[in-house]
Amino acid sequence: AKREAEEKAEREAKEKAKRNVDTNAQREAEEKAKRDAEQKIKQEAARKEADELKRRQEEEAKRKAEEESQRQLEEARELAEKNKERWSAAEEKKGDMEDTDYHVTTSQYAREAEDEADRKVEGGRRKKKKPSSKDEKARNTRGQRGGKGGRKGKLAKPTSMQHGFDKSATVAKQDVVIGETIVLSELANKMSVKSTEVIKVMMKMGAMATINQVIDQETAQLVAEEMGHKVVLRKENELEEAVLSDRDTNAEAVPRAPVVTIMGHVDHGKTSTLDYIRRTHVASGEAGGITQHIGAYHVETDNGMITFLDTPGHAAFTAMRARGAQATDIVVLVVAADDGVMPQTVEAIQHAKAAGVPLIVAVNKIDKEGANPDNVKNELAQYDVIPEEWGGENIFVHISAKQGTNIDALLEAILLQSEVLELTAVAEGMASGVVVESRLDKGRGPVATVLVQSGTLNKGDIVLCGQEYGRVRAMRDELGQEITQAGPSIPVEILGLSGVPSSGDEATVVRDERKAREVANYRAGKFREVKLARQQKSKLENMFSNMTAGEVAELNVVLKADVQGSVEAIADSLVKLSTDEVKVNIVGSGVGGITETDVVLAEASNAIILGFNVRADASARRAVEAAAVDLRYYSIIYQLIDEVKQAMGGMLAPEFKQEIIGLAEVRDVFKSPKLGAIAGCMVTEGVIKRNNPIRVLRDNVVIYEGELESLRRFKDDVQEVKNGYECGIGVKNYNDVRVGDQIEVFEIIEIKRTLD
Incomplete structure (x- = not known):
């Protein structure tokens, strides 16, 4: 019972x-919560009090x-009211002082001279200045220096020292009138x-120029517009147009004879x-027959007249067409029946098509053995010259100039074609025409053969031919x-011109x-200025190309081939291979075997020798061995071009x-006393190699580019570390490596280029 009582009590x-x-614990928690609430209330009250105080x-x-x-406003108003009278008085005094004389000298004599000069300048505009009381006083004290009379005052300057204008801050933009050519100094003046x-x-635009240089209209327009001016391009040939447009326009057009050029x-x-046409159809009754040949003539046939132009070669025909003179109506293409189509035949076809002139084909030498007119038709069909019987537009006539066979048929075909053209x-x-040819005759002076195209040319007419003029x-x-x-x-043939005109010039x-002389002089001056501007421009272009030539590699070539056609074709193909970085320079070319002279030229110019279907003689071979010149033979043109292309690629x-x-x-x-900062790294991609260029990246931004100086795994120096391994990296001359940076290792790979 006692134990139970004790246990119960316990x-x-x-x-x-x-x-x-x-x-x-509960009481403490409640007290803490109460304290927190009170603290919060106090803080809120303090914050509100602070906000109220701040407001x-x-x-x-x-x-x-x-x-x-x-x-301050009231004080300023009071000050203004108080000082209004004083400031007004000061302004009036300043105005009075500005009206008084301003002297730049202290000498009384010089002052009087200044006053006299001012009176002379102002004499025409106002009354003569009366001597003021100050002047009288100055005369009485003549010779005195210093003091009040000798000081320079900030007063009105003498008229002789006043500018007539105020310099504006910006250049006034204006209309600049530019002719076809203009001197740079004149453009600046405008x-x-x-x-x-x-x-x-101009230098910013990439053109070098001097103050007296003549520049063309296009360049001057670019410069003026670049400087903010409005450009007015002047039409300088107004006089020329006025003179040439002053003509008789009320006459009616009538049929005329065709003008024929024979090519082939x-x-x-x-x-x-x-010769056969001339011999048979030109009037033979005159004394001496044809005394001289003037490059053009006309023949009379039963059905009408035909004018033939005897222009030597295709160059003259091209030159006349380039000058805009359309002298020819019909081209007769002479092709030998035994020879077929040749290079100049093709050239003549191209000229005729470019000029838009109808083509009549005269198949000649049909009397010879081996003549094959049908073969000529087949060959010409490749160049779009189709006979009428095959459904084409070209008339084919089979002739023999030697025998005179079908010459009349050729003339009839010409007249038939002219009827179709409705010339x-x-x-x-008043006449106008074109100069067919011209020369300087020893006894007669400038002589020009003119083909009249419209109107009637009379003896005594005033003729304007290009840059020349004169009375016939x-x-x-x-x-x-x-x-x-x-x-x-x-x-x-006309005489009386001031000089020899160019072939293809219009004769009007x-x-x-007097006006003809003005137009001729203007044309001559314009031609001279344009030519000068073009020459200077080409000189500048050459200068710039020479300046950059040091950066261009050149492959010098000595080219020899079996025929001239091969030389031209290969040379043209090689020159077309040139680029901005590599140029092919053909230092010598020719037809025939490779000689010792070619080897000497190649050695002097550091060139390679290319032989196409030719070989070097014995002396040339010895010279090649002695000079160690690169000599190559080819028989296929494409192989030659490919190998040269490879050489240029190198x-x-x-x-x-x-x-x-x-x-x-x-x-x-880590810090190292020898190497500075050592980065302890983990290789995340690829391989890290020693002595390679590297970049240090921070937040994917390159912050340093340099070289990897040391690479270690533990305490051993290694040449490379692979992905997934740790290593220590030392960056050369850089110690600001941080945790989280990335080190990127790269290689520089050379890529060989080709011309393709």
């Missing part, structure tokens, strides 16, 4: 202690600022800027055909006989010799590509 004591602990301070500061500004400013602008390959019978011209009024003193026909007038499609009759500057081979992440950084 149990009750424990329960009581436990209750006391729980009660205390009051701001309102107080604002009110004080407004009061201060109001006070834009009201210094010539040096224009030169600077060498030795195909052009001259023989012309007309104005027969009355004498006219002769193709027989050398004096004539007084010539109508459309008639060729005549004008009314006034001369191209190689391209370089950077290839990333490894990436390591910095996990830790």
Whole structure:
């Protein structure tokens, strides 16, 4: 019973202690919560009080600022009212002082001289200045220096020292009138800027120029627009157009004779055909027959007249067409039946098609053995020259110039073609035509053969031919006989021009010799200026190309081939291979075997020798061995070009590509007394190699580019560390490596370039 009582008492004591602990804990928690709530209320009250205090301070500061500004405004108003009279008096005094004389000298004699000069300048505009009391006083105290009378005052300057204008801050933009050519200094003058400013602008545009240089209209327009001016391009040939447009326009057009040019390959019978036509159809009753040949003549047939132009070669035909002179109506293409189509035949076809002139084919030498006219038709069909019987537009006539076979049929075909063309011209009024050929005759001066195209050319007319002019003193026909007038499609030889005109120049009759001289002089001046501007431009272009030539590799070539055609074809193909970086320079070329001279030339110019279907002789071979010159033989043109292309590819500057081979992440950084900062890294990609270029990346931004100086695994130096391994990396001359950086290792790979 005692033990039970003790246990019960002990149990009750424990329960009581436990209750006391729980009660205390609960009370403490409630007290803490109460304290926290009170603290929070106090903080909220303090914050509200602080905000209220801040607001009051701001309102107080604002009110004080407004009061201060109001006070300052009142003070300024009072000050202005108080000093208004004094300031007005000061302004009036300043105005009076500006009206008084301003002297730049202290000597009384010099002052009087200044006053006298001012009176002379102002004498025409206002009354003569009366000597002021100050001047009287100055005369009485003449010779005195210093003091009040000798000081320089900031008063009105003498009239002789005043500028007539104020310099504006910016250049006035204006309309700049530019002719076809203009001197740089004149352009600068028109834009009201210094010539040096224009030169600077041209240098920025990539053109070097001097102050006296003639520049063309296009360049001047670019410069003026670059400097902000509006450009007006002047039409300088207004006088020329006015003179040439002053013509008789009321005459009616009538049919005219066709103008025919005979073209073809060498030795195909052009001259023989012309000679036969001349011999049979030109009037033969004149004394001596044809005394001289003037490059053009006309023949009379039963059905009408035909004018033939005997232009030597295709160059003259091209030159006349290039100058815009459409002299020919029909081209007769002479092709030998035994020879077929040759290179000059093709060239003649191209010229005729480019000029838009109908083509009549005369198949010559049909009397010879081996003549095959049908073969000629087949060959010409390849060049789009189709006979009428095959459904084409070209008339084919089989002739023999030697026997005279079918020459009349050829003339009929020409007249038939001219009827189809419906050729007309104005027969009355002032003449115009084209210069077929011209020369300087020893006894007669400048002589020009003119083909009249419209109107009637009379003896005594004033003719304007290109850059030359003059009165027609004498006219002769193709027989050398004096004539007084010539109508459309008639060729005549005229004398009396001021100089020798160019072949293809337009010949125009004008009314006034003085105006003709002005137009001729203007044309000559324009031609001279344009030529000068073009020359200077080409010089500049050459200068710039020479400046950059040091950066261009050159492959020098000595070329020898079996025929001239091969030389030209290969040379043309090789030159077309040239690029901005590598140029093919053909230092020598020719037909025939390779000689010792070719080897010497190749050695001197550091060239290679290319032989196409030719070989070197014994002395040349010895020279090649002695000089160690590169000599190559070819028989296929494509093989030659491919090998030269490969050689040029080897001369191209190689391209370089950077290839990333490894990436390591910095996990830790250690300090080394010898190497500085050592990055403890984990290789995350690829391979890290020693002595390779590297980049340090921070947040994927390159912060350093250099070289990997040391690479270690534990304490051993290694050449490379692969992916997944740890290593220590030392970066050369860089110690700011941080944890989290990435080290990127790369290689520079050379890529060989080709011309393709």
